[in-house]
Amino acid sequence: MSQPPAITLATPLSDLRGVGPERAAQLSRLQLRTVGNLLLHRPHRYEDRRQVHPIGNLKLNEPATARGRIVAMGLKRFARVKSVFEIILEDGTGRLHCRWWNLPFMQNYFQQGDEVMAYGKPNSLRPRTIDHPETEVLESNEESFIHLQRIVPVYPLTEGLAQRWLRSFIWRILAEAGPAITEPRPGLSLADFPGRAKTIRMLHFPEELAETELARRRLALDEFIEMQLAIQTRRKNLQAKARSLPCGGDNHLIKPFLAQLPFRLTGAQTKVLRELRNDLRSGQPMRRLLQGDVGSGKTVVAACCALMALESQFNVALMAPTEILAEQHYQTFEQWFAPLGINVHLQTGSYKTLPDQGARSQTGDTSPALPLFPDSPSGNQAAQTSTPPCATANGQQESSTLVIGTHALIEQTFSLERLGLVIIDEQHKFGVAQREKLVRKGSYPHLLVMTATPIPRTLGLTLYGDLDISVIDQLPEGRKPIKTFVRTAETLPKVWTFLRQKLAEGCQVYVVYPRVEDSGTAGLKAVKSEWQNLRHELAPHEVGLLHGQLKAAQKEQVMADFRAGRTKVLLATPLVEVGLDVPNATVMLIENAEQFGLAQLHQLRGRIGRGSVESFCILVASAKSAEARQRLQILAETTDGFRIAEADLQLRGPGELLGQQQSGFPPLRFGNLAGDIDLIERARREAAQILS
Numbered sequence: 001m002s003q004p005p006a007i008t009l010a011t012p013l014s015d016l017r018g019v020g021p022e023r024a025a026q027l028s029r030l031q032l033r034t035v036g037n038l039l040l041h042r043p044h045r046y047e048d049r050r051q052v053h054p055i056g057n058l059k060l061n062e063p064a065t066a067r068g069r070i071v072a073m074g075l076k077r078f079a080r081v082k083s084v085f086e087i088i089l090e091d092g093t094g095r096l097h098c099r100w101w102n103l104p105f106m107q108n109y110f111q112q113g114d115e116v117m118a119y120g121k122p123n124s125l126r127p128r129t130i131d132h133p134e135t136e137v138l139e140s141n142e143e144s145f146i147h148l149q150r151i152v153p154v155y156p157l158t159e160g161l162a163q164r165w166l167r168s169f170i171w172r173i174l175a176e177a178g179p180a181i182t183e184p185r186p187g188l189s190l191a192d193f194p195g196r197a198k199t200i201r202m203l204h205f206p207e208e209l210a211e212t213e214l215a216r217r218r219l220a221l222d223e224f225i226e227m228q229l230a231i232q233t234r235r236k237n238l239q240a241k242a243r244s245l246p247c248g249g250d251n252h253l254i255k256p257f258l259a260q261l262p263f264r265l266t267g268a269q270t271k272v273l274r275e276l277r278n279d280l281r282s283g284q285p286m287r288r289l290l291q292g293d294v295g296s297g298k299t300v301v302a303a304c305c306a307l308m309a310l311e312s313q314f315n316v317a318l319m320a321p322t323e324i325l326a327e328q329h330y331q332t333f334e335q336w337f338a339p340l341g342i343n344v345h346l347q348t349g350s351y352k353t354l355p356d357q358g359a360r361s362q363t364g365d366t367s368p369a370l371p372l373f374p375d376s377p378s379g380n381q382a383a384q385t386s387t388p389p390c391a392t393a394n395g396q397q398e399s400s401t402l403v404i405g406t407h408a409l410i411e412q413t414f415s416l417e418r419l420g421l422v423i424i425d426e427q428h429k430f431g432v433a434q435r436e437k438l439v440r441k442g443s444y445p446h447l448l449v450m451t452a453t454p455i456p457r458t459l460g461l462t463l464y465g466d467l468d469i470s471v472i473d474q475l476p477e478g479r480k481p482i483k484t485f486v487r488t489a490e491t492l493p494k495v496w497t498f499l500r501q502k503l504a505e506g507c508q509v510y511v512v513y514p515r516v517e518d519s520g521t522a523g524l525k526a527v528k529s530e531w532q533n534l535r536h537e538l539a540p541h542e543v544g545l546l547h548g549q550l551k552a553a554q555k556e557q558v559m560a561d562f563r564a565g566r567t568k569v570l571l572a573t574p575l576v577e578v579g580l581d582v583p584n585a586t587v588m589l590i591e592n593a594e595q596f597g598l599a600q601l602h603q604l605r606g607r608i609g610r611g612s613v614e615s616f617c618i619l620v621a622s623a624k625s626a627e628a629r630q631r632l633q634i635l636a637e638t639t640d641g642f643r644i645a646e647a648d649l650q651l652r653g654p655g656e657l658l659g660q661q662q663s664g665f666p667p668l669r670f671g672n673l674a675g676d677i678d679l680i681e682r683a684r685r686e687a688a689q690i691l692s
């Protein structure tokens with residue numbers, strides 16, 4: 001009789017006994033398709049069933065595990081609340097009522113007399129009651145030792161999959177697949193951690209609770225090593241294959257550009273420019289992340305970097321995440337570069353000033369294009385150009401060109417010859433795939449990505465580990481710190497009085513609400529529904545309205561009016577997070593501030609404090625949780641973007657700060673980017689040793 005094939009980590013779960021098509025579908029919904037997937041299915045918590053609490057000792061709002069026999073059960077239906085299913089457990093010390101609201105199918109899981117484990121927080125002691133507890137029916141059979149009198153894993157589940165079945169299944173497969181669990185990198189010295197096979201057993205069935213954290217850290221280190229190998233391999237491949245484009249320049253554009261600026265560069269800007277020039281002159285394509293707090297002067301550094309490439313007769317593409325930011329850059333760079341004789345073009349979904357790709361809006365309108373910036377000295381000069389930027393009518397090379405755009409730059413229809421430098425602003429809004437798509441428009445062009453959201457060290461070593469990092473850690477002279485205050489909704493009358501006072505002094509004001517339209521959620525404000533109220537509160541000052549549902553031309557007109565001072569107040573959604581630079585705007589009011597992340601609030605606040613006048617940010621919030629109050633208090637205490645980013649990472653995780661899906665790496669099961677800095681640094685060293 002032939003032996004069944006040995007189980008490996010690649011064995012499909014559907015090939016295992018006890019797993020039919022329906023069960024395989026349930027496991028697949030949890031992304032469990034192979035034995036390897038199953039053995040890395042991380043419990044979301046553990047129950048110490050060596051210490052079950054007597055029902056009579058349960059305390060209000062304190063989570064605990066109890067055990068008892070079902071002495072009564074039933075389903076009640078009501079007119080307003082559809083239903084409530086209830087079981088009553090008894091253990092000799094008291095009775096516990098377990099209730100599930102509007103989940104009538106729960107009655108299918110229990111029978112009178114069943115022995116049940118229940119975990120949750122009692123929300124009443126008369127009678128003792130837990131709403132929606134985690135439960136498990138206990139059975140008297142040979143498998144009881146898996147589920148009782150031990151530290152028991154509690155797994156994430158899906159509909160139809162019982163906790164007890166999954167735990168027993170993992171126990172069995174762990175025993176059968178033991179020989180297949182080998183070290184992923186046998187040459188590494190990890191003597192301070194248990195071996196991989198023991199680690200996985202500790203993950204699922206620990207002897208002591210302390211073993212669960214040791215197992216997590218070992219598996220996190222394995223994850224970080226694989227991530228670092230991918231990062232460092234990508235960098236080594238680039239260095240091995242790519243030839244650098246000579247984009248160091250000769251200063252014939254940078255010198256007159258710096259001379260025409262009404263300010264001098266800071267020491268930090270000068271230091272970063274030296275780093276960029278060294279990269280552009282080196283034998284390898286530049287791959288650099290430029291980070292600097294809001295208002296630190298990243299744009300002028302990017303302009304100097306672009307001029308180095310333009311001096312070297314290469315073209316430059318700058319991609320921004322929103323049309324507002326792209327248009328702001330277009331206006332800024334056109335004013336800076338037009339006196340130098342440099343072509344600047346805009347390429348977005350709404351405006352395309354490149355003649356060979358259509359200088360009209362995507363609406364198909366054949367009427368003459370309206371000026372993009374009514375207040376710009378050069379108006380729509382770029383749209384009047386009659387020949388492509390990279391070649392004249394007879395095919396000769398023209399002066400080099402800067403093209404500024406949004407995602408339109410990565411469309412197939414867009415191309416740019418002699419692409420020497422790609423600049424990506426607010427890069428965390430883009431994914432790695434989008435970044436690479438634009439870079440592939442050229443032959444290994446240099447890449448500069450910029451962010452005003454400071455990157456905590458853990459993210460710098462992981463999500464951006466393939467980039468060199470430069471930091472502008474100095475604000476321009478004359479900037480005064482922004483004063484930030486946290487207020488409750490009850491103080492709004494005083495806030496309106498303060499805003500009217502500042503408007504009377506000639507200042508301009510931003511007011512930010514989280515929604516475009518009323519969502520029906522009590523207390524959440526929307527710009528459309530609050531516009532008339534704001535006009536009344538701040539009369540006679542003109543109030544502009546800006547949100548994402550406006551057409552591009554309408555948005556630009558609203559922003560042009562605010563820039564020119566014709567509009568004194570701009571009521572907006574978080575759309576103004578990037579792309580507006582109005583030095584006379586010195587006050588920002590953000591209502592429902594608890595709805596925003598720290599990094600986003602810091603970005604919004606960065607719209608003010610851009611001149612020499614004292615600026616004020618007022619955060620109005622009904623923050624009921626301690627975490628929400630703590631977050632807002634950090635904003636009130638500091639304007640240090642790095643401290644804020646670290647706090648946001650700790651409080652809300654990397655997904656809130658940057659969006660890990662943008663990184664190109666699979667999500668981490670065990671690693672914690674907020675707290676595992678020691679493991680990340682160790683993984684970086686181990687990966688370098690493997691590759692060397």
